[in-house]
Amino acid sequence: xSDSAVIEESRKSERLPSGxxxxxxxxxxxxxxxxxxxxxxxxxxxxxxxxxxxxxAVMTSFQNVRPFLGNQWVGLQNYNALVSxxxxxxxxxxxxxxGVGQTAxxxxxxxxxxxxxxxxxxxxxxxxxxxxxxxxxxxxxxxxVWRIIxxxxxxxxxxxxxxxxxxxxxxxxxxxxxxxxxxxxxGIWRGAPYDMIxxxxxLVSVDKSLYEASALDGAGPLRRxxxxxxxxxxxxxxxxxTLAAIRGMRVFTEVFLLTNxxxxxxxxxxxxxxxxxxxxxxxxxxxxxxSVLLFAATxxxxxxxxxxxxxKA
Amino acid sequence: MSxxxxxxxxxxxxxxxxxxxxxxxxxxxxxxxxxxxxxAIIVGAFSTNRDPSSLSLIPQQPSLENFSTALDRxxxxxxxxxxxxxxxxxxxxxxxxxxxxxxxARKKFRGRGIAMLLVLATLMLPxxxxxxxxxxVLSDVPFIGVNLINxxxxxxVPVIAWGFSILVMTEFMKEVPMELEEAAKIDGAGELRTxxxxxxxxxxxxxxxxxxxxxxxxxDQYLLPLIVASDSNMFTLPLALRSLRADPEVGLGVVLVxxxxxxLPSVIAFLCFQKSFMRGLASGAVKG
Numbered sequence: 001x002s003d004s005a006v007i008e009e010s011r012k013s014e015r016l017p018s019g020x021x022x023x024x025x026x027x028x029x030x031x032x033x034x035x036x037x038x039x040x041x042x043x044x045x046x047x048x049x050x051x052x053x054x055x056x057a058v059m060t061s062f063q064n065v066r067p068f069l070g071n072q073w074v075g076l077q078n079y080n081a082l083v084s085x086x087x088x089x090x091x092x093x094x095x096x097x098x099g100v101g102q103t104a105x106x107x108x109x110x111x112x113x114x115x116x117x118x119x120x121x122x123x124x125x126x127x128x129x130x131x132x133x134x135x136x137x138x139x140x141x142x143x144x145v146w147r148i149i150x151x152x153x154x155x156x157x158x159x160x161x162x163x164x165x166x167x168x169x170x171x172x173x174x175x176x177x178x179x180x181x182x183x184x185x186x187g188i189w190r191g192a193p194y195d196m197i198x199x200x201x202x203l204v205s206v207d208k209s210l211y212e213a214s215a216l217d218g219a220g221p222l223r224r225x226x227x228x229x230x231x232x233x234x235x236x237x238x239x240x241x242t243l244a245a246i247r248g249m250r251v252f253t254e255v256f257l258l259t260n261x262x263x264x265x266x267x268x269x270x271x272x273x274x275x276x277x278x279x280x281x282x283x284x285x286x287x288x289x290x291s292v293l294l295f296a297a298t299x300x301x302x303x304x305x306x307x308x309x310x311x312k313a
Numbered sequence: 314m315s316x317x318x319x320x321x322x323x324x325x326x327x328x329x330x331x332x333x334x335x336x337x338x339x340x341x342x343x344x345x346x347x348x349x350x351x352x353a354i355i356v357g358a359f360s361t362n363r364d365p366s367s368l369s370l371i372p373q374q375p376s377l378e379n380f381s382t383a384l385d386r387x388x389x390x391x392x393x394x395x396x397x398x399x400x401x402x403x404x405x406x407x408x409x410x411x412x413x414x415x416x417x418a419r420k421k422f423r424g425r426g427i428a429m430l431l432v433l434a435t436l437m438l439p440x441x442x443x444x445x446x447x448x449x450v451l452s453d454v455p456f457i458g459v460n461l462i463n464x465x466x467x468x469x470v471p472v473i474a475w476g477f478s479i480l481v482m483t484e485f486m487k488e489v490p491m492e493l494e495e496a497a498k499i500d501g502a503g504e505l506r507t508x509x510x511x512x513x514x515x516x517x518x519x520x521x522x523x524x525x526x527x528x529x530x531x532x533d534q535y536l537l538p539l540i541v542a543s544d545s546n547m548f549t550l551p552l553a554l555r556s557l558r559a560d561p562e563v564g565l566g567v568v569l570v571x572x573x574x575x576x577l578p579s580v581i582a583f584l585c586f587q588k589s590f591m592r593g594l595a596s597g598a599v600k601g
Contacts, residue, residue: 032422032423034416034420034504035416035420035422035425036416036422036424038412038413038415038416038420038508039412039413039416039417039428041408041409041412041413041473041474042409042410042412042413042432042474042479043413043428043431045409045470045471045473045474046431046432046435046474046476047455048450048454048455048456049443049447049450049470049471049474050434050435050438050443050474051438052450052455053443053446053447053449053450054438054442054443054446056446056449056450057442057443057445057446060445060446113343115320115322116322116336116339116340116343117340117343118320118322119320123340127340127343127344128591129584129587129591130343130344130347130348131343131344131347131348132347132583132587132591133347133348133351133580133583134347134348134350134351136529136579136580136582136583136590137351137576137579137580138532138533138535138551138575138576138579139533139535139551140533140535140550140551140552140554140555140575141351141354141551141554141572141575141576144354144554144558144568144572145350145351145353145354145368145572146350147558148368148565149350149368157368189346189347192347193347194594197591197594197595198594198595200595201592201594201595202595203320221322225322250439250441250442252441252535252536253535253536256535257535257555271441271444274444274445275444275536278444278445278448279445279448279540284445287445288445288446291442291443291444291445291446294441294442295437295438295442298437298442299437302437
């Protein structure tokens with residue numbers, strides 16, 4: 001609780017004896033229970049479906065889950081088993097690659113799109129809205145259409161595009177060499193329009209007179225972007241990186257639907273591995289340990305980014 | 314060359330015809346790359362061709378055959394499930410968010426800081442991280458002990474409280490002048506009355522924002538229905554797409570019908586609210 005709230009509270013109690021009768025004042029400020037009554041539905045649901053499951057995950061991660069026999073306390077055994085497994089190490093590596101690739105790709109493409117589509121004109125608004133559609137489309141739909149685009153024969157759509165620029169057809173999601181990159185491309189395709197909208201909003205704050213000043217000094221478009229636009233966008237880019245990094249750690253649906261971690265585990269990410277451990281291989285303790293590690297990594301990353309931002313500011 | 318710039322590339326102000334032509338080509342390319350695949354889904358749902366390479370922006374052999382096959386594969390049931398989940402889920406999500414935001418934005422009370430912290434903390438606990446324990450909690454809900462596995466309620470209840478929408482609403486409600494509320498109280502209106510007839514009506518624009526965000530969020534749900542629905546009768550449309558695709562007897566067309574039905578509601582919701590949606594997105598990010 002904040003200090004100002006304490007002070008406020010003490011002031012109220014001081015005023016009471018000499019002030020109007022307690023009942024009236026209670027009614028005017030609302031009883032102390034009123035805010036809690038308004039908060040109750042949200043807090044109860046959070047307790048039941050967020051905090052209790054998290055507590056349960058922590059508990060389970062230290063136990064060997066045995067149906068009908070009762071759970072057994074095993075200490076850090078689940079964590080050891082998980083961290084030392086090749087599957088998990090591979091999944092962490094793939095998650096990092098995918099996260100970094102998608103984040104960088106979306107940011108770069110989003111920036112280019114934003115530069116091309118900046119402005120107030122109606123048709124720019126139209127193009128931006130059309131380009132934004134992948135962001136609102138359900139992931140399941142996107143995965144299905146990209147499976148079709150990635151059809152591995154020579155007449156698959158993505159392969160036809162390759163043939164226009166004189167490249168050999170690829171197996172895309174069906175080959176261990178290209179599966180992770182194929183998933184990444186889908187992520188960039190879906191992430192870039194989102195980044196574009198945020199960057200377009202950030203571009204509004206760029207001081208336009210600086211463009212003119214730099215043009216008078218003889219700077220071309222590239223220099224204007226490097227020395228005027230990019231520095232002004234720094235806070236926006238920091239936020240986009242944060243959001244993308246945190247989202248990247250828990251990537252699930254697109255990988256599950258496009259490759260399900262395959263072929264041969266070449267695109268397995270942490271969440272698809274946890275899903276398999278928990279729901280297919282029934283190793284609930286190890287899966288819970290994975291969830292706890294993922295949570296810890298998310299919290300650590302968030303705090304790290306917050307700290308570094310505060311230090312700079 | 315013009316010396317006034319309203320963008321880094323000064324595209325808008327430049328009037329040289331060849332630059333304009335390049336611009337229009339680029340815009341067309343952007344639309345084809347980003348909206349094209351989604352338009353191709355809808356076009357494909359209406360054509361008879363079942364060849365994966367024939368996905369095209371121009372309709373070929375238009376027909377409704379895919380739709381009649383899709384009806385046999387109970388696509389309407391999946392659509393119905395999705396609509397029930399999003400309808401009930403969104404209604405309660407908005408109500409719960411508005412209630413919580415009212416307390417957080419308009420009241421000074423002991424423990425407000427803690428309540429705010431709890432809401433913020435939930436943002437770090439997305440369903441992906443909680444999938445495994447959540448499935449156990451849903452099979453034996455705390456305090457009540459009901460089993461929500463394989464029920465639509467199991468997909469609805471966990472999405473009702475959503476920290477993001479509570480925070481968006483709280484930010485908005487802070488802007489409403491306090492005098493409005495005080496005037497209502499002096500006129501003798503009670504808490505609920507003040508809330509429903511004074512505060513809520515002033516928040517209609519924000520209701521549009523949390524409504525369209527909530528809709529997209531619930532409609533896009535995948536992992537939660539996946540762990541809840543054990544029986545195909547309970548599948549939502551996004552889940553059903555995968556089983557339709559895996560069914561060797563139905564062609565690509567039926568998957569495309571399902572995808573079209575799953576795609577259109579979110580696209581329509583976005584197009585209706587696009588201004589507030591994109592502004593909400595942008596202001597949240599740029600401010601934060």
